[in-house]
Amino acid sequence: MKKKLLSVLMCATMVSALVAGCGSKAPAESTTDQSKTDTTTETTDKTDTATTDTASGDMSIYIVSKGFQHQYWQAVLKGAEEAAKELGVTIDFKGPDTESDIAQQVQMLNNALNNKPAAIGLAALDTEACLEGITKAQQAGIPIIGFDSGVPGAPEGAIAANAATDNYAAGELAADETYKIIKEKIDSATSTVRIGVMNQDATSESITSRGSGFIDKMKSLIEADGKTVSIEGHDKWTNKVDGANVIIDVAVPAQVTAELSSIDAQNLLNKADTICIYGSNQHSGEGLITGDANLNKLGTSVVGVAFDSGELIKSAVKSGKLAGAVTQDPVAIGRNVVELAVKAAKGESVSNVDTGCKWYTADNMEDADIAPNLYD
Amino acid sequence: MSAKTTEKKQNAFLNNPIVKAVGTQRLIALLALIIIYIVFGAISPSFRQYSTLVSIFDASYYIGFMAIGVTFAITTGGIDLSIGTVLVCSSLVTGALATKYNVPIALCLIICILIGAIFGLLNGLMVSYMGLPPFIATLGSMMLSKGFGSIFTKAQSVTWPQATEAAGWFRNIFKINIVGANGMSTPIPTGFILLLIVAILMATLLNKSRPGRYIVALGSNIEATRLSGVNVAKWQTLAYIISGTMAGIAGIAYAAVYSTLLPGGGAGFELDAIAGVVIGGTSMSGGYGTIAGTLIGVFIMSVLKTGLPFIGLQTHYQQVATGLVLIFAVFMDVANRKKRN
Numbered sequence: 038m039k040k041k042l043l044s045v046l047m048c049a050t051m052v053s054a055l056v057a058g059c060g061s062k063a064p065a066e067s068t069t070d071q072s073k074t075d076t077t078t079e080t081t082d083k084t085d086t087a088t089t090d091t092a093s094g095d096m097s098i099y100i101v102s103k104g105f106q107h108q109y110w111q112a113v114l115k116g117a118e119e120a121a122k123e124l125g126v127t128i129d130f131k132g133p134d135t136e137s138d139i140a141q142q143v144q145m146l147n148n149a150l151n152n153k154p155a156a157i158g159l160a161a162l163d164t165e166a167c168l169e170g171i172t173k174a175q176q177a178g179i180p181i182i183g184f185d186s187g188v189p190g191a192p193e194g195a196i197a198a199n200a201a202t203d204n205y206a207a208g209e210l211a212a213d214e215t216y217k218i219i220k221e222k223i224d225s226a227t228s229t230v231r232i233g234v235m236n237q238d239a240t241s242e243s244i245t246s247r248g249s250g251f252i253d254k255m256k257s258l259i260e261a262d263g264k265t266v267s268i269e270g271h272d273k274w275t276n277k278v279d280g281a282n283v284i285i286d287v288a289v290p291a292q293v294t295a296e297l298s299s300i301d302a303q304n305l306l307n308k309a310d311t312i313c314i315y316g317s318n319q320h321s322g323e324g325l326i327t328g329d330a331n332l333n334k335l336g337t338s339v340v341g342v343a344f345d346s347g348e349l350i351k352s353a354v355k356s357g358k359l360a361g362a363v364t365q366d367p368v369a370i371g372r373n374v375v376e377l378a379v380k381a382a383k384g385e386s387v388s389n390v391d392t393g394c395k396w397y398t399a400d401n402m403e404d405a406d407i408a409p410n411l412y413d
Numbered sequence: 414m415s416a417k418t419t420e421k422k423q424n425a426f427l428n429n430p431i432v433k434a435v436g437t438q439r440l441i442a443l444l445a446l447i448i449i450y451i452v453f454g455a456i457s458p459s460f461r462q463y464s465t466l467v468s469i470f471d472a473s474y475y476i477g478f479m480a481i482g483v484t485f486a487i488t489t490g491g492i493d494l495s496i497g498t499v500l501v502c503s504s505l506v507t508g509a510l511a512t513k514y515n516v517p518i519a520l521c522l523i524i525c526i527l528i529g530a531i532f533g534l535l536n537g538l539m540v541s542y543m544g545l546p547p548f549i550a551t552l553g554s555m556m557l558s559k560g561f562g563s564i565f566t567k568a569q570s571v572t573w574p575q576a577t578e579a580a581g582w583f584r585n586i587f588k589i590n591i592v593g594a595n596g597m598s599t600p601i602p603t604g605f606i607l608l609l610i611v612a613i614l615m616a617t618l619l620n621k622s623r624p625g626r627y628i629v630a631l632g633s634n635i636e637a638t639r640l641s642g643v644n645v646a647k648w649q650t651l652a653y654i655i656s657g658t659m660a661g662i663a664g665i666a667y668a669a670v671y672s673t674l675l676p677g678g679g680a681g682f683e684l685d686a687i688a689g690v691v692i693g694g695t696s697m698s699g700g701y702g703t704i705a706g707t708l709i710g711v712f713i714m715s716v717l718k719t720g721l722p723f724i725g726l727q728t729h730y731q732q733v734a735t736g737l738v739l740i741f742a743v744f745m746d747v748a749n750r751k752k753r754n
Contacts, residue, residue, distance in 0.1 A: 105568035106675045132568075134559070134677030271727060291728045294678055295671040296472060296718070303468050304722045307459035323572075323673050330576075330588075331464045331471070331600050348572045349672065 097127040098378045099149035100158035101142060103185065103241070104132035107319045108412045109345055109367050113185065116371025117158075124379050129154075136241070136320075137293050139163045146170040150177065155382035156197075158374040160185035163240050171195045180381035184374035186243030198387040200373030202365040204243045207344075207394040208250020211315060211363045214396045215251075215342045216258045218360050219313045223259060223283060226312075231284045233305035233314035235298065235321040239273045239289050247317040247344060248274065252285055259283050284310070290324075298324025306332050311339055319345040322362065326353050335359065346411040354399055361398040364410045369393070438694030438746045439706040445692075445742060446713050453720040460723040463599075467588070470602035472715035474587060474666035475500065477608045479686035480693075480711045481615050481704055482533075482659025485652040487690055488619065490632045490699025491540060491547030493653060495532060495555040496660040497682030502562035503528035504664030505674045508571035511580060518580050526661035532558055533657020537650030555680065563676040570675050573668040587669040604666060608708075611662070615655070616704035628652050633700025688735075689714045692742040713738070 100117060102110055114130055121128040131149070133141035139162045149157050150173050157174060159181050161167045167188065174181050175195050181188065183199040223230055232255060236248040252274060256266045259282070267281035268274050274287045288305060290297035302325045305314050314335075316322035322343030326335070335341040336358040343350050343362040353359040369392040381387045397407045454461045479496045486493040507525040510516040516524075532554055539550035574580035576590070587604030619625040627648040631638040639645045668674065691697060692713055693706030717738060721731040 104677065105563075106570050106677060108569055111569060134563070135675065138677075288722070289728050291732055292681065293675070294681075295673050295675070296475075296667075299671055300468065300472070300719055300722055303465070303719075304459070307462060307465065307723070309459075320675075327670075327672055331467045333598060347570075349575075352575065 095127070096155040096379065096382060097129065097152070098156050098158065098375060098382070099152065099154040100128055100130045100184075100374060100378075101145050101149055101160065102130060102132035102158075103136050103142070103160050103162055104134060104138070106135060107345070108347055109319055109365075112367035112410075112412050113371040113374075116368035116373075117375050118371070119368075120372040120375035124375065126155075126375070126379055128375060133162070135293060136162060136237070139166050139240075143167060143170060147173075150174055150179070153177070154179065156180045156182060156378035158182045158184050158378055159188055159196075161188045161242070164188055164190045164242070168192075180378070182374050182377045182381060182387070184370055186241055186246070189242040189246075197381040198377050199389045200370055200377055200392060201389075202243070202370070202394050203391045204246035205250035206391075207363050207365065208247040208252075208317070209254040210394060210396055211247070211317075211342055211344065212251045212254035212258065214361060214363075215313060215315060215340065216255060218340050220262075222312050223264065224262065226282070229282060229284055229310055231286050231305075231308055231311040233302075233308075233311055234270075234274075234285060234287045235301055235305070235314065235316045235325060236271075236287060236289050237293055237298070237318050237320045239271060244317055245273070248287065251315055251317065252287070255285060286311075293320060295320075295324060295327060299328040302328025303332065306334050306339060313340040313342065316341075316343045319343075319347050319350065322350045322353075322359070323347065326350065326358065329358070346413075348413050351402070351411055351413070354397065354402060357399060361396055363394050363396055364407065365394045366392045366410050367412070368409070436694060436703065436706065437749055439703065439709060441745050441749075442692055442694065442706060442709045442713065442742065445738075446709055446716065449713065449716055449720070449738075453716070453724055457720075457723040457725070460720055465719065465723065467600050467602050469712070469715050469719045470605050471588070471670045472718050473711055474604045474608055474670060475663040475682070476685050476689060476714055476718075477708065477711045478611065478659045478663035478666055479683065480689040480707045481612055482656040482663075483683070483686050484615075484690050484693075484695050484702045484704060484707045485619065485628060486536075486547070486551075486656040487687070487695050487697060488628055488632045488699060488702030489649050489652045490635070491649075491652070492551060492687070493533075493536060493656040494548065494551040494683055495536060495558055496656060496663070496686060497684070498555045498558040498562070498679040499529055499532045499657060499660040500664045500667060500682055501674055501676070501679030502532075502558035502664075503661045504573075504668045505562040505571050505676055506565045507664070508573045508668055508674055509566045511574060512571065518574070518583050522583060522665055525664050526658055529661020529664065530654055530658040532660070533654040534650065536657060537653030540653060541646035541649040555683075559677060559680065562679075566676050568676045570673055572673045575672070583665065584669045587666055604669070611659075612704050612708050615659075618655075619702055619704055624648060624651060629700060629702065632702070685714050685718070686711070688739050691746075692739065694746055710742075713742070 117128055131145045142162050143166050146167055147170055157179055171191055180197040183196045184201055187199040187201045188196050234248055237244050259266050264282035265278055266283045267278035268276040268285045270287035271289050288301040290301055305311055314325055316325040325341055326349050329335040341359040343359050346364055350362055354362055373390045377387045395407055401407055483493045483496055503525045507521040511518055511521045536551050536554050539545045540547050576584045589601045589603050590598040592598045627643050631645050635645055689710035690707045693710030695702045717735050721734055
């Protein structure tokens with residue numbers, strides 16, 4: 038009897054905890070939900086929903102992002118919400134738990150399709166995995182707008198347009214700026230020197246393009262100065278050259294977790310011939326800084342370069358631990374994906390938008406054209 | 414004749430006072446740890462460096478606290494799958510309290526441990542009073558804790574205060590940087606002392622105290638223990654509370670070393686800890702637990718985690734290597750037990 042009572046009590050507390058959990062979730066997302074619903078109810082007249090071919094009032098747009106783990110996505114969300122408010126459309130901004138959860142993202146894309154939105158924004162973690170959903174969208178006549186890393190390798194015509202940083206160009210920018218700093222070291226080196234490249238994964242296009250952009254550009258810059266380059270470390274990029282002057286060493290962790298990236302960074306920092314390490318996104322940049330905690334080589338014997346911002350990276354750039362970093366314009370990405378989606382849904386022609394990127398150092402990070410893109 | 418001599422030799426090995434004191438499985442695990450360390454060191458010169466040793470300690474803290482805790486749950490014949498996400502949840506929530514709501518760090522650390530304890534209590538009640546299978550109960554709280562952490566932080570990552578900030582003092586519990594005369598700072602892995610103290614306390618609790626004996630007893634035969642008048646539910650709940658509490662402490666350790674916590678993460682951490690426990694010789698079917706063995710298993714896991722990238726193995730090969738070591742270590746234990754029976 039006593040036991041039964043207890044288990045009933047337990048059930049009750051668990052259910053109430055669940056309700057409380059949902060309750061506390063509401064204010065967390067209320068800012069977005071509220072603004073979404075507000076914008077629609079203001080403009081939609083419920084009686085004539087059937088005849089709204091021109092009005093965007095009840096237009097709903099599903100945006101499937103890569104999740105919210107990094108503050109970067111909050112800036113994208115902010116841009117998207119701003120644009121949605123201005124255009125009077127509803128947006129539903131979703132994202133998987135982590136950037137490794139490819140299956141979960143596919144599920145979200147399918148859910149989006151089931152809701153038959155006017156358009157879908159998609160930042161694919163893995164294009165192959167999303168292909169089925171993309172084809173379904175095509176058949177249903179729902180335009181897809183790619184953003185962030187977009188949906189590379191998607192079938193011709195499946196993606197109406199992309200609102201994205203040209204990640205390959207961003208990687209090249211990082212290589213250009215980095216080479217200016219390390220050129221002397223490479224020129225004066227008597228033995229092999231090593232450049233580390235930390236990529237969070239080898240599947241998402243934004244990460245791999247930034248890696249490839251950096252690697253290719255660095256290789257051509259070094260080779261232009263008459264040195265040889267060998268690329269090692271990960272099968273995707275490997276291009277081994279024996280006895281090369283410069284080794285580009287690529288590290289990819291098994292999983293996107295802080296401790297694995299930190300260990301990768303330590304491994305690179307520990308190699309005596311390493312002169313420079315590049316982290317190709319916020320996560321890798323933070324792993325680089327954390328990994329340096331036991332070694333203190335960044336800013337002294339090793340040049341550190343990162344991507345995006347966040348508290349750790351910003352303070353490391355400020356203190357000189359990192360020589361600099363490339364920042365994207367996440368707010369513009371968010372704005373553009375919504376604007377393009379609305380246009381595409383109305384049947385207007387749309388084309389790709391490069392939202393741009395900039396190199397920042399301790400000297401210019403407070404500048405008016407840089408500071409708004411740097412988030413905590 | 415020859416069979417007799419090998420038997421004698423075996424008995425001599427098993428009856429050797431050193432082997433008896435350490436326990437065969439723990440001895441095998443310890444040997445494996447030393448061999449892995451030497452092999453890695455032979456392949457990679459940078460693995461032999463002091464800073465790498467510090468990194469191995471760094472990785473051992475969070476796995477270690479989780480593993481010590483989950484040893485109790487496993488000893489009862491159960492399992493706690495929620496520890497990884499509870500670690501992330503408690504550390505995310507308190508990290509956000511510290512940075513966004515300016516709650517003093519000391520209070521945050523206490524809350525961090527408390528959150529772990531509450532999840533442990535929940536697990537314990539579900540298993541002992543509601544009669545849920547431990548696997549399912551803790552799988553549920555794994556999802557709960559994953560969700561709660563994300564909800565509280567609005568699914569944003571949290572970066573705990575840096576060592577350079579005043580609020581970063583808690584990092585000194587796990588690592589003190591001593592600045593030498595030449596201006597170079599040397600990290601001292603002080604967290605190992607804490608890990609060792611906690612391990613000794615918990616080993617005493619598990620094997621030398623009344624609650625511990627009840628936990629072991631109910632793990633080997635819950636019905637018999639119940640029939641002999643022991644309040645089984647109470648002690649079973651205690652085991653899960655310890656497991657959760659330790660996950661909370663592990664949350665502090667993780668934050669102190671790796672700074673940034675990602676919401677939605679943590680699933681998979683528990684497997685490193687459980688692997689460590691099993692390698693150390695604790696029986697998955699319950700009724701026998703060893704904290705000393707767990708500690709050795711944890712160091713095998715952290716040496717593998719830290720060392721595999723150093724010997725130039727690519728990501729996927731690292732996972733294969735870890736899997737092989739786990740299977741081999743547990744097989745040794747199983748084979749050993751069969752022989753003795």
